[in-house]
Amino acid sequence: MSTGVIAVPAAPWDPDDAQVVADGWFPAVKLDTVRYSVRLGKGTITTQRLTMAIEGGMLHAFRELADWRTAKAAAGIAKLEDVTADQLNGANLAVKLWERIVTNFAAADLYASDRDVSATDQGLDRAAEKDTAADEARRIALGAVADLRSIGGSSVGRNRVRLI
Structure with a gap:
């Protein structure tokens, strides 16, 4: 007599080459790029x-x-990858920065929304850790924004302070 338990490999998370398409000027971002980064x-x-x-x-x-x-498009640049010919790890530097920006803003959103529903001290500690992770992901994304905006122009500072 068989128990009927059969090991089945897990299905892949996302369809092959699943991506979120941007606006045509900025390129699409593959789900795998974000999921595994x-x-x-x-x-x-x-x-x-x-x-x-x-x-x-x-x-x-x-x-x-x-x-x-807007300034780049007005200067005749048709898409993000035309901003620079510089490469990083075999890929266009501007595109790599775009992926870094989107990945970290997406991660910040997911960290902030993935809360433990628990009033225990341990649950509150995990929530505080996720707040810190979300803030860190936003910081990384904003640093990449500054790096991208610095391509082909004057350097853009990474520290941003808003006085209230």
Whole structure:
């Protein structure tokens, strides 16, 4: 008599080459690029949730880069990869920075929304750790924004302070 227990390999998370398409000037970002670049949700982030976070990351990046992009487009640059011929690890530097920006804004969103629902001290500590991780991801993303905006122009500082 058989117990009926059969080991089945886990299905892949995302469809092959799944991506979030940007606006044509900025390139698409593959879900795998984000999923495997940062530790998110201990493997519990669904394709739909990851897609939504990447969309949110792109929207944030669009806002941060709007003036810079407008100036580049007005100068006749047709797409992000034409901003520079510089390469990093065999890929266009501007595209790598774009992926870093979107990945970290998406990660910040996921860290901030992936809360433990627990009133215990341990649950509160995990929530504080996730706040710190979200802040760190935003800091990395904003640093990459400054690096991207520095290509082909004057250096953009990485520290941003808003006085209230």
